[in-house]
Amino acid sequence: MSEEVDLFVIGAGSGGVRAARISSGYGAKVMIAEEYRVGGTCVIRGCVPKKLLVYASRFHDEFEDAAGFGWTVPAPKFDWATLIANKDKEIDRLERAYTANLDRAKVKIVKSRAVLLDPHTVKLMATGETVRAKHILIATGGAPSMGKDIEGREHVISSNEAFHLKELPKRILIQGGGYIAVEFAGIFNGLGSEVTLVYRGDNILRGFDDEVRTHLRGELEKRGIKVITKKIVEGVEKVDHGLCVGLSDHENIVVDKVMFATGRRPNVKGLGLEASGIKLSPTGGIAVDEYSQTNVPHIYAVGDITDRIALTPVAIREGHAFADTVFGKKPTPVDHTNVPTAVFSEPEVGVIGLTEAQACAQLAKVDIYKSTFRPMKATLSGRDTRTFMKLVVDGTTDRMVGAHIVGPDAGEMIQLIGIAMKMKATKADFDATMAVHPTAAEELVTMRDKTATHVRQAAE
Numbered sequence: 514m515s516e517e518v519d520l521f522v523i524g525a526g527s528g529g530v531r532a533a534r535i536s537s538g539y540g541a542k543v544m545i546a547e548e549y550r551v552g553g554t555c556v557i558r559g560c561v562p563k564k565l566l567v568y569a570s571r572f573h574d575e576f577e578d579a580a581g582f583g584w585t586v587p588a589p590k591f592d593w594a595t596l597i598a599n600k601d602k603e604i605d606r607l608e609r610a611y612t613a614n615l616d617r618a619k620v621k622i623v624k625s626r627a628v629l630l631d632p633h634t635v636k637l638m639a640t641g642e643t644v645r646a647k648h649i650l651i652a653t654g655g656a657p658s659m660g661k662d663i664e665g666r667e668h669v670i671s672s673n674e675a676f677h678l679k680e681l682p683k684r685i686l687i688q689g690g691g692y693i694a695v696e697f698a699g700i701f702n703g704l705g706s707e708v709t710l711v712y713r714g715d716n717i718l719r720g721f722d723d724e725v726r727t728h729l730r731g732e733l734e735k736r737g738i739k740v741i742t743k744k745i746v747e748g749v750e751k752v753d754h755g756l757c758v759g760l761s762d763h764e765n766i767v768v769d770k771v772m773f774a775t776g777r778r779p780n781v782k783g784l785g786l787e788a789s790g791i792k793l794s795p796t797g798g799i800a801v802d803e804y805s806q807t808n809v810p811h812i813y814a815v816g817d818i819t820d821r822i823a824l825t826p827v828a829i830r831e832g833h834a835f836a837d838t839v840f841g842k843k844p845t846p847v848d849h850t851n852v853p854t855a856v857f858s859e860p861e862v863g864v865i866g867l868t869e870a871q872a873c874a875q876l877a878k879v880d881i882y883k884s885t886f887r888p889m890k891a892t893l894s895g896r897d898t899r900t901f902m903k904l905v906v907d908g909t910t911d912r913m914v915g916a917h918i919v920g921p922d923a924g925e926m927i928q929l930i931g932i933a934m935k936m937k938a939t940k941a942d943f944d945a946t947m948a949v950h951p952t953a954a955e956e957l958v959t960m961r962d963k964t965a966t967h968v969r970q971a972a973e
């Protein structure tokens with residue numbers, strides 16, 4: 514007879530682990546299946562290892578900038594193998610910590626792929642056993658989408674492999690314009706690779722405020738990253754001295770590595786969703802309501818698999834809310850508005866809320882406040898870089914509806930602006946806040962003059 518549980522969680526990533534631990538805390542008998550490594554994308558091959566590589570890449574500027582402050586630094590040498598080994602050690606430690614937390618919470622972990630046989634039965638592929646579950650949570654995340662099949666596709670890596678390269682490529686071409694592409698461009702550039710970024714659209718970071726996109730592109734180019742837009746990779750061929758990449762305008766570029774960061778797709782394939790009658794959303798994720806409930810009432814889905822907002826804190830919040838709703842008897846919807854987010858490019862980007870264009874499309878009157886300035890550190894280091902900040906304000910209510918920052922520590926700043934915006938802060942609240950001097954963030958409370966006001970014409 515197969516084992517019976519109150520909750521079976523498929524996928525031990527950000528959303529699944531949180532949901533399993535909290536549900537168990539409410540007294541549910543919980544089992545969680547993981548086919549790869551406990552911790553999921555964020556811990557094993559996403560946010561955490563990525564940020565560690567970002568830290569590594571930023572020492573490059575620190576060594577250079579030190580001279581303007583009187584330091585003489587011997588020519589620094591970088592060893593990729595040391596970085597990767599230390600990063601792997603930290604990821605192993607985190608995986609053990611996640612496993613221990615699940616054990617402590619009395620969640621049973623099974624190291625296996627799990628698929629649905631019917632709406633209440635899960636099959637563990639490693640052993641062939643089946644488990645009966647009163648509730649099922651699908652938290653299987655997403656995977657790199659490599660686009661259409663091109664010639665030489667076998668030579669192309671995704672972010673998954675980028676974390677395990679044997680050596681630092683001297684020359685790398687990255688296709689993509691989203692945050693992962695831009696972040697890896699900064700990582701490899703900072704570590705000393707020659708980087709080419711190829712993107713099919715007009716400009717990088719589609720969906721971000723247009724001036725953020727233009728400003729960041731300019732900063733990347735100043736750092737020596739070659740940004741090629743409106744082109745795609747049509748094929749990759751192995752040649753004697755590397756990989757020859759053919760672009761859509763017949764230009765050829767020879768590099769040592771080719772990476773595609775062309776989006777991610779929800780892991781829905783082969784899960785047995787049809788057998789359970791679970792419906793997908795138009796974008797290919799599992800369709801859910803505000804409680805993360807699917808069309809099959811005892812089956813829920815959280816995180817990247819639902820293709821709502823693919824970020825770790827969102828997956829965690831959804832997983833927690835699921836546990837509160839189903840086992841804590843506290844129905845808890847998740848508010849997906851005003852989610853602050855960062856791009857760990859060089860320089861960093863931090864954004865929240867509406868872009869200028871979105872605000873103009875949605876509101877009757879929009880006030881814009883903007884500032885571009887040289888970060889104080891650059892005055893002595895001599896580095897050619899500028900910080901950009903923009904506040905988007907509802908001109909009718911004075912409410913802050915968007916904030917966009919490109920510059921050092923933008924991610925840290927946007928987290929705190931997020932609190933203010935959740936509290937419905939107005940521009941007058943920002944103005945009434947005393948500045949912290951000398952900081953870059955003080956600019957956010959000292960922008961007095963509107964740079965633009967947009968008034969929507971009444972519909973004719």
Ligand SMILES: Cc1cc2nc3c(=O)[nH]c(=O)nc-3n(C[C@H](O)[C@H](O)[C@H](O)COP(=O)(O)OP(=O)(O)OC[C@H]3O[C@@H](n4cnc5c(N)ncnc54)[C@H](O)[C@@H]3O)c2cc1C
Nearest residue numbers: 524526527528548553554555559627654816817823824825
């Ligand atoms: C390179 C990169 C950088 C990122 N950086 C950031 C960042 O800086 N900040 C941020 O907020 N987000 C970042 N993200 C996104 C973040 O990692 C995801 O949003 C988050 O991990 C989603 O959590 P999840 O629980 O939905 O899925 P995941 O964390 O992906 O976990 C899903 C788990 O399910 C397992 N699984 C899949 N199918 C099955 C099955 N059938 N049976 C058993 N197990 C299965 C997978 O192996 C995986 O471990 C990044 C992602 C990538 C790829």
